[in-house]
Amino acid sequence: MSAIFVLIGASLIVALGFLFAFLWAARKGQFDDTDTPSMRILHEDRKMAENGSDKDE
Amino acid sequence: MDRIKYDNRIVRDFAMATSIWGVVGMLVGLLAALQLVDPMFNLNAPHSTFSHIRPLHTNAVIFAFVGNAIFMGVYYSLQRLCKARIFSNLLSRLHFWGWQLIIVSAVATLPLGLTTSKEYAELEWPIDIMIAIVWIIFGLNMFATIMKRREKHMYVAIWFYIGTWVTVTLLHIVNSVELPIAFMKSYPVYAGVQDALVQWWYGHNAVAFFLTTPFLGLMYYFLPKAANRPVFSYRLSIIHFWSLIFLYIWAGPHHLLYTSLPDWAQSLGVVFSIMLLAPSWGGMLNGLLTLRGAWDRVRDDHVLKFMVVAVTAYGMATFEGPMLSIKSVNAIAHYTDWIIAHVHVGALGWNGFLTFGILYWIIPRIYNTKIWSSRLAGYHFWIGFLGILVYTLPMYFSGITQSLMWKEFTPEGYLLYPNFLETTLQIIPMHIIRAVGGGMYLTGAIMMLYNLLKTMKQGSLIADEEVSVSPMMPEESSKDKSHPGWGHRWLEGRPAQFTALTLIAVTIGGVIEFVPTFLIKSNIPTIESVKPYSALELAGRDVYIEEGCNNCHTQMIRPFRSETERYGEYSKAGEFVYDHPHLWGSKRTGPDLHRIGGKYPDAWHYAHFLDPNSMSPGSIMPSYHWLARKKFDIELVPKMIGAMRTLGVPYPDGYEERSIRHYRKQANAFILELKNSNIDADAESKMIALIAYMQRLGKDIKGQATDLSETTEEEQ
Numbered sequence: 001m002s003a004i005f006v007l008i009g010a011s012l013i014v015a016l017g018f019l020f021a022f023l024w025a026a027r028k029g030q031f032d033d034t035d036t037p038s039m040r041i042l043h044e045d046r047k048m049a050e051n052g053s054d055k056d057e
Numbered sequence: 058m059d060r061i062k063y064d065n066r067i068v069r070d071f072a073m074a075t076s077i078w079g080v081v082g083m084l085v086g087l088l089a090a091l092q093l094v095d096p097m098f099n100l101n102a103p104h105s106t107f108s109h110i111r112p113l114h115t116n117a118v119i120f121a122f123v124g125n126a127i128f129m130g131v132y133y134s135l136q137r138l139c140k141a142r143i144f145s146n147l148l149s150r151l152h153f154w155g156w157q158l159i160i161v162s163a164v165a166t167l168p169l170g171l172t173t174s175k176e177y178a179e180l181e182w183p184i185d186i187m188i189a190i191v192w193i194i195f196g197l198n199m200f201a202t203i204m205k206r207r208e209k210h211m212y213v214a215i216w217f218y219i220g221t222w223v224t225v226t227l228l229h230i231v232n233s234v235e236l237p238i239a240f241m242k243s244y245p246v247y248a249g250v251q252d253a254l255v256q257w258w259y260g261h262n263a264v265a266f267f268l269t270t271p272f273l274g275l276m277y278y279f280l281p282k283a284a285n286r287p288v289f290s291y292r293l294s295i296i297h298f299w300s301l302i303f304l305y306i307w308a309g310p311h312h313l314l315y316t317s318l319p320d321w322a323q324s325l326g327v328v329f330s331i332m333l334l335a336p337s338w339g340g341m342l343n344g345l346l347t348l349r350g351a352w353d354r355v356r357d358d359h360v361l362k363f364m365v366v367a368v369t370a371y372g373m374a375t376f377e378g379p380m381l382s383i384k385s386v387n388a389i390a391h392y393t394d395w396i397i398a399h400v401h402v403g404a405l406g407w408n409g410f411l412t413f414g415i416l417y418w419i420i421p422r423i424y425n426t427k428i429w430s431s432r433l434a435g436y437h438f439w440i441g442f443l444g445i446l447v448y449t450l451p452m453y454f455s456g457i458t459q460s461l462m463w464k465e466f467t468p469e470g471y472l473l474y475p476n477f478l479e480t481t482l483q484i485i486p487m488h489i490i491r492a493v494g495g496g497m498y499l500t501g502a503i504m505m506l507y508n509l510l511k512t513m514k515q516g517s518l519i520a521d522e523e524v525s526v527s528p529m530m531p532e533e534s535s536k537d538k539s540h541p542g543w544g545h546r547w548l549e550g551r552p553a554q555f556t557a558l559t560l561i562a563v564t565i566g567g568v569i570e571f572v573p574t575f576l577i578k579s580n581i582p583t584i585e586s587v588k589p590y591s592a593l594e595l596a597g598r599d600v601y602i603e604e605g606c607n608n609c610h611t612q613m614i615r616p617f618r619s620e621t622e623r624y625g626e627y628s629k630a631g632e633f634v635y636d637h638p639h640l641w642g643s644k645r646t647g648p649d650l651h652r653i654g655g656k657y658p659d660a661w662h663y664a665h666f667l668d669p670n671s672m673s674p675g676s677i678m679p680s681y682h683w684l685a686r687k688k689f690d691i692e693l694v695p696k697m698i699g700a701m702r703t704l705g706v707p708y709p710d711g712y713e714e715r716s717i718r719h720y721r722k723q724a725n726a727f728i729l730e731l732k733n734s735n736i737d738a739d740a741e742s743k744m745i746a747l748i749a750y751m752q753r754l755g756k757d758i759k760g761q762a763t764d765l766s767e768t769t770e771e772e773q
Contacts, residue, residue: 003251004322007258010231011306014224018302021219030211031295037210038287038294041138041278045063045524054427 059207059528062521063136065423067149069518071129072416074157075122076506079412082117083499089114090492093646094485096669096679104168106679108605112179113167118404119177121160123268126412128152128195130275131218133419135199138215138278139206140526148198155191159184170603171241174638175256177263178232181241185233192229196222207529213294217274220302224266232259238700239693242599246704249633250317253641258309264400265305268408269371273297276344276368279415283360289346293339300336304329311382314391315615316641317630323384330382337375344368359434363414366442370406374399389464392611392645394484395456398449405445405498413437413505420509426516433508441501448494455487464619472622477648478673485677584631588762589706590753592694592720597750599697600689600743601640604681609646612754625652625755632758635706647678652755659727660734662748684744691741694720709765719765723749 025031091098092107099106136143143149162184166172172179180188199222203215232255235243247255281288288294310318310326345368348355355361377399381390390396421428428434462480465473474480590598601607614620616627628651633639657665664671667685669678695713702708712719724740727748731738738745756762 003247003255006231007255007309010227011258014227014306015303017223018220018299022299025211025216033210034290034292034295037212038281038291040208040210041212041281042285042287045137045140045526046522054431055429 058525060523060525061140061142062523064132064143064146064149064520065518065522066520067143067146067153068129068133068419069423069513070153071125071132072419072509074153075125075129075412076416076502076509078117078121078125078160079409080499080502080506082114082122083495083502085110085114085117087492087495087499090488090495092679093488093677094492096677099679101680103170103604103681103683106605106681108608109168109170111608112172112176112605113164115177116163116167116179117160119263119267120163123272123404123408123412124156126408126415127221127267127271127275128156129419130279130415131199131271133423134214134275134278135202135218138208138212139202140208141202141205144198144201144205148194152191152194152198155187155194159187159191162187166241170605172602172605173235173243173245174602174605174607174640175232175245175252176260176643178229178256178259182233182235182237182243183241185229185235189226189229189233192222192226196226207526209529212278213291213298214274214278216295216298217270217277220298221266221271221274224262224270224302224306228259228262228266231255236700236704238696242693244637244697244700244704247637248704248706249636249639250319250630252637252639253313253316253633254310254318254322256639257312258306261309261312262306264403265308268403270301270305272371272408272411273301273340275411275415276340276364276371279411279418280344280347280364280368283358283364283414283418284348284351284354286347286351289343289349293343297336297340297343301333301340304333304336308333308382311387312643313641314382314384314387315617316613317628317633319630327382327384331379334376334379337378338372341368341372341375344371359428359431359438360414360418362435362438363410363417366438366445367407367409367411367414370402370410370445374403374407377402388615388617389460390456391615392643393456393460394452394487395460396644398452398456401449401452402445405441405448409498409502410441413441413502416505416509420512421516423519423522424513424516425519426512429508429511429515433504437501437504437508440497440504444494444496444498444501446494447497448491451487451490451494455484455491458487459484463623464617466619472619475623477623478676481646481677482675583634584629584758586760586762587632587634587757589635589701589708589765591723591749591763591765592698592712592716593723593746593749594753594763595697595701595750596689596691596694596720596743597746597748597753598640600684600747601750602638603743604684604747606650607640607642609642609644609678611642611645611649612651613641614649614651620649624649626758629758635701637701637704637706650751650754654752654754654756655761658734659730659748659752660736662751663731663734663736663738663744666744666747684747685738685742687743688739688741689743689746691717691720709767711767712765715767723763 088098088105089107089111096107103109132143132149159180163180166181166184167179171181173181199218203211203219234247235245237243245252245255277288277294307329308326310322311330312326314323314327345365348361348365355365380386381396381399390399417428417434459480462474462483467473612628614624614626614628621627661672663685665673666681668680668682669676694716698708698713698716702713721740724745727745728738728740753763
């Protein structure tokens with residue numbers, strides 16, 4: 001069952017990596033604003049063209 | 058304002074790849090499904106036989122269909138979320154063609170039987186290396202794009218993409234540690250229980266981090282875009298990500314409940330699997346509630362229809378998953394069609410329908426047109442949706458029916474259905490309906506491909522989409538005293554924390570470093586009578602892997618009376634210490650084989666492999682007649698034995714040198730035995746090796762292992 005050490009080790013590396021990523025993100029203020037990001041993605045950089053045709057419309 | 062160009066060509070390329078490979082993967086699935094109705098659909102060739110194409114189907118669907126869909130969605134959304142063009146055109150090209158090359162290699166090798174036998178990691182070592190390289194190219198391209206983003210905040214989808222990349226990298230590396238023996242042949246360094254544990258740690262996380270987290274990222278981007286309203290709760294999406302990522306990686310052992318895996322590891326898997334219900338449903342509800350107040354649009358908008366079914370399927374599959382991880386439920390469901398139904402709710406519903414929704418949304422956009430026919434897309438939705446129901450419902454019935462038949466006893470205490478075949482014949486009608494459901498789903502995918510091609514024809518690709526975006530504000534100085542940055546300066550002021558972190562880092566390094574020692578040590582047999590396989594039996598084991606027998610037969614008898622009555626003593630961890638790889642299997646389309654040795658005479662096996670129907674009338678096992686004709690490459694045997702010794706299998710000294718001699722000697726004994734039944738067999742044929750392996754299975758704990766010592770050889 002020593003393979004469990006590989007898996008626990010590997011899993012811990014991932015978990016710790018993500019823990020630090022989380023701490024980094026929290027300190028950088030990534031999670032300070034939980035409202036506008038969800039609105040912001042809706043903004044299109046480009047206007048959708050109206051040409052082309054849906055033959056069923 | 059910066060003028061930049063988004064790369065849409067790479068998005069289009071991956072979109073086409075996912076559509077085409079999707080159809081191919083489903084077609085192979087249909088061919089496999091038909092063979093579970095009647096084996097004649099194997100077209101009488103090894104390359105199209107179920108046991109060869111089942112891994113092709115799973116790999117095509119997971120890595121070709123879903124894989125390309127991930128890349129399509131990531132390349133589209135990442136550029137827009139980062140307000141930056143993808144980092145490098147060259148890396149994008151390399152990524153695209155590299156990935157297609159991997160898929161083509163899979164198509165070229167798996168049907169030939171070039172496989173490691175490990176589920177969802179069947180590809181052999183050269184392809185494993187290729188996967189690692191292409192995956193790193195993808196990572197470079199992605200991280201470099203994130204680095205040059207013009208939007209300080211990283212939208213939650215990006216977190217899901219990063220989580221996916223990091224974890225898949227690690228999973229792939231740990232699970233692919235194997236010892237190459239020849240081009241396209243290798244043995245894993247892990248054996249038996251350990252190999253099974255590593256395999257399902259990987260296998261489960263492949264589901265988690267290849268089929269789930271990237272698709273959740275896509276959901277969080279494309280569902281709000283398609284509905285044109287923000288996600289229900291952005292805060293919940295962040296909690297969803299972090300809780301999921303910390304829980305998922307421990308759930309793997311739920312694939313090994315009631316096996317020889319130590320109980321504590323099983324329990325660990327169960328606990329984490331049940332906890333997973335919370336973040337999964339949080340995410341599912343977050344997706345569905347995004348549509349609050351817009352449900353009327355689902356009636357007309359084919360994109361939203363697909364996405365709603367996808368998210369609902371995610372919810373159902375992630376409810377079912379934790380339930381299946383409860384031991385008493387698992388006791389019924391494991392090894393049956395129930396699991397096939399479960400994964401297809403995920404694959405057809407969640408992955409398939411989200412991919413279709415995204416394709417219908419993206420293609421008209423990057424071609425600057427509208428969908429060619431929204432009515433055809435609507436038909437696709439209905440035929441696909443009904444296809445999922447027609448596929449999964451009979452499989453639930455089939456799984457539960459067969460499981461209950463396996464477990465049924467007469468009042469006198471005998472098995473009511475002692476003949477396994479009876480339970481197979483009972484579910485054939487369900488398999489027919491399942492194939493119809495799969496056919497419906499495939500038809501829908503072909504309709505989509507046609508619709509998309511027509512859409513592309515009426516529009517024109519905006520290969521480089523020019524947009525103006527505002528540059529990022531310079532970051533505030535992190536040297537502000539009240540808000541210390543997350544840098545070395547912060548650590549330097551805190552010796553205790555610094556020491557602790559160093560300790561953790563070193564411990565992890567140490568664990569990784571000492572593991573090989575542990576592995577060798579653990580190969581000391583725990584059951585005295587368990588011995589290494591003889592040269593002939595090891596060759597037979599390779600034939601077993603090559604022919605993909607493990608796709609339909611398990612080698613793991615669970616400690617239930619219904620199983621010990623049917624198959625013999627339950628399987629013990631110590632019996633598998635020389636099994637590189639383990640061959641426990643995960644599905645019983647046919648009976649378990651762990652104690653098959655000595656149950657039938659050699660001639661029975663010979664006739665059965667030539668024509669299973671001659672020995673078990675009505676059997677859906679196909680004929681493996683080519684085994685009698687094809688020869689095993691005996692020259693490879695010393696190398697195989699040497700590799701096993703390197704991995705810690707204690708062969709007697711010098712066995713490599715006399716392995717070929719011993720191979721022939723043991724094979725000739727089988728030939729003589731078969732002669733008594735008037736069968737003229739070829740001693741070098743794969744058939745003899747496979748029969749030798751069959752006859753060895755389960756013998757060790759009875760103290761009947763093959764003697765490999767030199768003295769017995771001289772006596773005769």
